[in-house]
């Protein structure tokens with residue numbers, strides 16, 4: 001059904017209850033990916049599990065702090081993880097590649113396109129890229145929230161038709177998944193659903209982000225035009241079934257919105273790279289939030305916080321402090337300030353370069 005699929009596998013799927021790599025499960029997932037690959041599907045695999053794999057291999061000195069522990073466990077565990085994948089893919093005569101990334105690698109449009117080129121080249125050459133955050137060096141505030149964010153970014157960047165997010169639950173439940181009356185929410189409209197009331201902040205044993213971030217990312221990715229499926233990676237044949245007849249599999253699907261232009265996809269994931277803020281008045285706030293495609297004119301700007309050059313990304317904030325979106329500045333702060341009183345002056349942020357939260 002889908003021709004291009006990004007598959008994200010969470011730590012809990014890859015590990016058993018003791019935190020050891022669950023070899024049989026990994027092997028079964030690889031068999032399914034190989035089957036999809038043999039049907040000429042373009043697959044991108046985002047795999048967690050480095051820290052979890054490392055945890056089962058080293059006993060850390062009690063004095064080691066949390067950040068250092070993550071560095072140590074991930075760098076040891078990533079070797080084990082990729083060795084396991086590589087040996088399993090080899091049985092199907094499929095080459096896989098390791099790509100470790102940090103959020104910084106997507107900072108500028110140039111870097112973003114470099115990453116895109118790297119992954120496209122691997123896929124064009126029949127290789128399955130296995131991508132993970134480079135946890136050994138991602139230690140600053142500029143980390144991905146978790147691999148769900150990375151998978152959302154990649155599937156959007158690579159124009160995947162579908163993103164399969166595999167966790168250890170069947171999907172998003174309308175209550176605590178441990179209670180018997182909670183049911184899986186089968187379909188979510190990516191444009192207007194608020195599922196936060198259902199999601200408890202409990203996380204699975206070995207994961208990082210939790211269901212709430214998974215849900216935000218799923219919504220954001222679906223809104224940009226990808227069909228997103230949150231499903232249970234511990235269920236046999238899940239990937240094949242999700243691809244062949246998703247409607248028959250109990251899971252949560254986020255319906256895709258209209259595809260964004262490529263530049264908007266990059267902007268959508270660049271919130272942490274904004275250089276300055278533009279504070280807008282109520283008229284501009286209402287216009288941007290209306291159903292019409294609207295650019296941001298200087299007439300709607302109250303002030304700027306921070307400095308910016310032409311092409312920098314700006315965070316758009318209402319006068320009451322509501323974060324509205326991100327946009328690419330068409331000119332620098334000096335020019336913007338000079339023309340503030342000119343209502344006919346060209347838009348500061350054109351609609352095509354504007355992403356609204």
Ligand SMILES: Nc1ncnc2c1ncn2[C@@H]1O[C@H](COP(=O)(O)OP(=O)(O)O)[C@@H](O)[C@H]1O
Pocket residue numbers: 009010011012013166167168169171172173174175176177198199200201202203204205206207208209210211214
């Ligand atoms: N409403 C809900 N529906 C499903 N899962 C939920 C819900 N609320 C909280 N969760 C928790 O979210 C966990 C999955 O998120 P996470 O720990 O990030 O998994 P992963 O490591 O697979 O990415 C589930 O194991 C479950 O305990």
Ligand SMILES: N[C@@H](CCC(=O)OP(=O)(O)O)C(=O)O
Pocket residue numbers: 009010011012047048049050051052074132133135145146147148206207208209210
């Ligand atoms: N990069 C980390 C995984 C971080 C993460 O997002 O984990 P998870 O919530 O299980 O997908 C690792 O390989 O251990």
